[in-house]
Amino acid sequence: MFDRDPEGTMSDFPYADRFPVHRTLPEQGRPREDLLAELTAMAAEEDAVWESGKISGTMYCGDHEHYAYLTEAFAKFAHVNALQRDMCPSQTKFEGEIIAMVLDLMHAEAVTGTRPGGLVTSGGTGSILHAILAYREYAAATRGISAAAGRLPNLVKPETAHPAFDKACHLFGIENRTVPVDPATTLVDPAVVAAAIDDNTIAIVGSAGNYPYGTIDPIAELGRIALDRGAGLHVDGCLGGFILPFGEELGYPVPAFDFRVPGVTSISADTHKYGYAFKGSSVVVFSDKAIRNAQYFHQVGWSGGKYMSPGMDGSRSGGLLAATWASMVHLGRDGYRAYARDIFATAEAMMATVRSHPELRIMGAPTFCFSFTSDAFDIYHVADFMKPRGWRFNGQQYPNAIHLAVTRPQTKACVLEAFSADLAEAVAYAREQQAAGRLAHSGAIYGGVIGGLTSEVEAVMTMIMDGMLDTQQSLPPARA
Structure with a gap:
């Protein structure tokens, strides 16, 4: 059977063991402070995933001060319908x-x-x-x-x-x-x-x-x-x-x-x-x-x-x-240029790290966003090794490759240092796995690296979508 999440990092019923599950519209609404406390807890835990700087793309800014500023701007017009131009x-x-x-x-x-x-x-x-x-x-x-x-x-x-x-x-x-x-x-x-x-x-x-x-x-x-x-x-x-x-x-x-x-x-x-x-x-x-x-x-x-x-x-x-x-309007050309300078420099440094390993090969001649593969072993062994260390690459196929869109969270020096150290160990691991004839678990799905796609791909993809819509967006079984 296809295992959508063999490492248990994705729950079909997240938070069901910690927060109330609403099976019907509450007869009486819950206090705002209770709900905001739940939201605060979930947001803090989910932010911690990308704040490490080990996530490809996704959070392109990664600046909580900027997010707070945008939230304030959004809040002033969140209730406004852009369709009603005469009123707004x-x-x-x-x-x-x-x-x-x-x-x-x-x-x-x-x-x-x-x-x-x-x-x-x-x-x-x-x-x-x-x-x-x-x-x-x-x-x-x-x-x-x-x-x-x-x-x-x-x-x-x-x-x-x-x-x-x-x-x-x-x-x-x-x-x-x-x-x-x-x-x-x-x-x-x-x-x-x-x-x-x-x-x-x-x-x-x-x-x-x-x-x-x-x-x-x-x-x-x-x-x-x-x-x-x-x-x-x-x-x-x-x-x-x-x-x-x-x-x-x-x-x-x-x-x-x-x-x-x-x-x-x-x-x-x-x-x-x-x-x-x-x-x-x-x-x-x-x-x-x-x-x-x-x-x-x-x-x-x-x-x-x-x-x-x-x-x-x-x-x-x-x-x-x-x-x-x-x-x-806040960032202006100068602000965008400054962030681009950091991102391009970080991408160059990361690609240099990849190129320092003879077994790895950069695909084409990229700039701020790059993908790499290997002719020596299945590159997904690298993804397998680095995932438990917090790295979330995106899987490519034809040929197998892993992709990293460099964003602002990656521009911290500690992230580049971690990438260099973890990649070196991942390459050694991949060589060992290949020599032992072991198959990699990771695979190529847009927006992530998920394993198990070896045959009947369309049926498996349909099962994944069913899982998203019919399981993950449904409710956990009611407790007796």
Whole structure:
């Protein structure tokens, strides 16, 4: 039987042995102070997991003072619905300025002949979904590409591009043309992309950088192909959008990936990653508002009044807009640049540590986010050894590799020292396990390293999802 959590670090019924389990809505509410005490205890324990600095990605800021500041900004508008702009003009200010600042960061001034625009979304997946929906609708309106017209739209993307693109194709009835990447560089070959394009291609995709390896696809070459073939080019900067521009300013070899590149028509950038805002915020910007506007939704005949929506969401918390705006304006370019300096330096030092072991190999030529593998042993032996010491890497596959997105919690000197010492012991352990013919337990699942995926993968993944929805989000058995 598949063991989702063999080391017992994840409980199906967390806190059931310590705090009351609510099986029905209480007849009478519990005191606020009791509930806040429970929340405080849970938060403190969960914060301790990432405060060690041994967690890949996840907590990109890791600064409790900054979180407290954002919480204060959020609280002032948490009850506000961003949909009600007539009642809450603050949301127009916040959202407009967030979009304007991202357009500026992505060099929208380089765009000529059109007017750029953008949307604030609920996260990277939301930004990608909105972009691909916009391309589908725009291609239908301007090029006659639609299933109804007998022309099934298609999207061409590298294998390393985020699965949100696959989800978009699945949801919106778009043919997904995924092309391989070079196994040595981890980058997509523009010639392979060009060969996959036809008259029904609505857009192609490049990453800056991609999640698995942190490497940046050849955006300039992809831009030339997009222009030549009349397709859009979406650059997924969800991971790198708020750190690569500052790495470039610091002198790191970051190639242009934004609107300075002819052919780039949209970019996603997550404010809730290296933008250091709260989770649930991202921005997608377009070189031409006409593309963005294509995915607007209108229902003018509804009995409840004329309905219109600029994106897929309806009601949204004004608190997230306020906190995102507050983070960006408080940090400014200088603040982001200072944090980027620390992160790039830490990533370089960590990668140097990896390279000091002949058995280990960095995948491609990454910057702030990197992945490494081994040709001498199964790299998951390394993950197995380091997990009990608090390290939480993300597992990759094809080939097996482990990934670390360096964030602010890793920039403490003690974390680098621990990484160096623990990795040295992990390599020795991996050699021993490989020589003994033992199998590693860890495996590759987005957002973590979970073991046991050796066969019937789809059935196992379904079981994991069932566990999340039907077990972990259910209740423990009632006590007699």
